[in-house]
């Protein structure tokens with residue numbers, strides 16, 4: 042994948058001002074934006090998906106110009122053909138699992154009927170073993186099933202890229218480890234490019250080929266997952282040494 046993000050956006054509320062200034066060029070298939078809460082991860086991924094319009098700059102994904110302030114280009118989220126998996130999965134609570142998955146494939150504005158399952162959706166329902174819960178509502182299924190439902194909905198429209206916003210944050214620790222491995226296997230199987238945003242180093246290590254650090258609205262560094270892993274291990278060893286020192 043080739044991604045080029047060069048964007049600026051100023052945001053101000055009554056109490057604070059935030060400057061987003063992202064400069065990123067990558068050829069990696071799987072990218073992680075890794076940084077603390079409030080660093081600008083969501084704003085960046087929203088700009089790529091078309092949900093937030095930068096004040097200026099450009100965004101190119103695989104030779105397609107998605108946004109360019111100079112040329113007056115700003116494709117709608119639908120025109121961008123990207124799948125955006127939200128942190129809380131964004132499932133419609135009043136629609137069944139089957140209806141949620143079929144939602145993006147419906148023709149017209151009406152909700153999909155409870156019986157209609159298009160072929161593109163069927164493929165993902167089988168892949169994620171969702172058949173037994175097709176008639177259930179989001180409130181009646183587990184966290185892992187919600188995530189698989191949201192993924193099936195995102196993938197059913199045949200996107201050219203997958204945008205993942207803290208995809209594991211809502212899961213408990215055991216399920217998180219399992220779903221991280223499942224997601225990694227899925228990335229490899231599909232070969233679909235992805236951008237994941239996360240504050241969890243484990244996500245970045247397992248789900249990316251290239252890690253971009255983000256802080257205060259800027260990209261402040263780049264490393265490989267192996268380098269990040271090494272750094273995390275070193276700092277936890279150091280923490281252990283410090284703890285031993287203070288306990289003597």
Ligand SMILES: Nc1ncnc2c1ncn2[C@@H]1O[C@H](COP(=O)(O)OP(=O)(O)OP(=O)(O)O)[C@@H](O)[C@H]1O
Nearest residue numbers: 052053054059077078079080081082083084085240
């Ligand atoms: N409409 C807005 N007006 C003013 N400030 C905003 C607005 N939207 C976002 N911000 C600020 O921009 C900053 C970056 O927000 P963003 O949601 O991108 O952070 P994040 O890195 O995704 O954080 P988290 O991991 O907590 O989701 C935050 O400090 C936030 O308060």
